[in-house]
Amino acid sequence: MTSGAVSARSTVTPVQAAALFGVALAARGERVDLYGFADGVFRHDIRRGASVLKEMDRFCARIGEVGHGTQIAGSVRRAYAGHDRVVILSDMQTMSGCHADGVTGAGPAMDGGRTQACRRRGRKGAQ
Numbered sequence: 001m002t003s004g005a006v007s008a009r010s011t012v013t014p015v016q017a018a019a020l021f022g023v024a025l026a027a028r029g030e031r032v033d034l035y036g037f038a039d040g041v042f043r044h045d046i047r048r049g050a051s052v053l054k055e056m057d058r059f060c061a062r063i064g065e066v067g068h069g070t071q072i073a074g075s076v077r078r079a080y081a082g083h084d085r086v087v088i089l090s091d092m093q094t095m096s097g098c099h100a101d102g103v104t105g106a107g108p109a110m111d112g113g114r115t116q117a118c119r120r121r122g123r124k125g126a127q
Helices: 014-028 052-060 072-079
Strands: 035-037 041-043 086-090 110-114
Touching: 014 052, 014 086, 035 072, 041 072, 072 086
Parallel strands: 086 110
Antiparallel strands: 035 041
């Protein structure tokens, strides 16, 4: 999601949080391929020694380049090239049914993370 903050005290959007984690992983990890996805996918190459924050901004500037959907399974199938693991950061509002395929079987064992804050409701007025 490109709008709305991850918490009441933040101005960081879910897409910025996901981009920061993905860019940091790609910039500091070994042999990491970073892709953005929506209705399609785009590869986001990061040059060695690049600023993580500047790359996060560059990644976020590409939002909308391949649509605005959340086609997780189709995106994994298009980008998967024998990787030993796949990490997905998303609002997890994926399309399925007649609009898309399920995520199971799209690649190897996958780790997913939701980028939206979950609010816990307790006593009156607390969140």
